[in-house]
Amino acid sequence: MPQTEELRGETILEASGVKRVFGRGQGAVTALDQIHFAVPAGSMVALKGRSGSGKTTLLNILGALDEPTEGCVFLRGREITGLPETEKSRIRRTEIGLVFQSFGLIPLMSAYENVEFGLRVTGASAKSNRAAAEHALEQVGMRERMRHRPMELSGGEQQRVAIARAIAHQPSLLIADEPTAELDSKMGLQIMRVFRDLVSFSGMTIVLTSHDPGIMELADYVIALEDGKIVSHT
Numbered sequence: 001m002p003q004t005e006e007l008r009g010e011t012i013l014e015a016s017g018v019k020r021v022f023g024r025g026q027g028a029v030t031a032l033d034q035i036h037f038a039v040p041a042g043s044m045v046a047l048k049g050r051s052g053s054g055k056t057t058l059l060n061i062l063g064a065l066d067e068p069t070e071g072c073v074f075l076r077g078r079e080i081t082g083l084p085e086t087e088k089s090r091i092r093r094t095e096i097g098l099v100f101q102s103f104g105l106i107p108l109m110s111a112y113e114n115v116e117f118g119l120r121v122t123g124a125s126a127k128s129n130r131a132a133a134e135h136a137l138e139q140v141g142m143r144e145r146m147r148h149r150p151m152e153l154s155g156g157e158q159q160r161v162a163i164a165r166a167i168a169h170q171p172s173l174l175i176a177d178e179p180t181a182e183l184d185s186k187m188g189l190q191i192m193r194v195f196r197d198l199v200s201f202s203g204m205t206i207v208l209t210s211h212d213p214g215i216m217e218l219a220d221y222v223i224a225l226e227d228g229k230i231v232s233h234t
């Protein structure tokens, strides 16, 4: 499998004709329709749009957490839609990292344990998991504080630990749903700096959602959604 860095500039993620309808009949809601875009490897893309415009629905489909009603998604040229759940789960474990608004750390575990715990499902040796967890914490600037529990860390630091957990298996694609929404603007910018470093130094591709124009400015591309459709792509 090529290293993340070697893919830089090539299309890593592509959505083609994606449509997602929730429910049936009269109560059906079309959350996404006619979604087409391609994301070059080693770039950061922000999805913007009002509440209900379809951002989370799209991220869930890109992250192999949900299936479109129509259309397909390709990750590194391979279709990830329509695969059996076991295969999608393998792709999520190896190629995709997920970050959420609410951090989702386990309170009784230290930062290090939170990151290492996520790696146990990979089946790698304890020694390599330890090295991978420490490397990921280093990448987000949290190695010094890795023995602290979440409650001893600021919101921004907790989110950095959550990012370390999401990237510990060195995925090529990081998906982040409103990663700065619970943070003040200074901490939000710190998180964006971490993301920019992951793009610059590790060649990672990041797709995130945000409502904050200051955050959006730091992305390479901005895709605007309105009522489930792309209305601009800059």
Ligand SMILES: Nc1ncnc2c1ncn2[C@@H]1O[C@H](COP(=O)(O)OP(=O)(O)OP(=O)(O)O)[C@@H](O)[C@H]1O
Binding pocket: 022, 023, 029, 030, 031, 049, 050, 051, 052, 053, 054, 055, 056, 057, 058
């Ligand atoms: N599981 C579901 N069942 C029915 N409708 C849903 C479901 N999930 C989302 N929707 C609908 O799909 C549309 C898009 O929702 P989505 O959560 O993707 O929007 P969003 O842009 O992420 O909003 P927000 O910024 O508030 O998170 C909305 O009309 C929503 O009500």
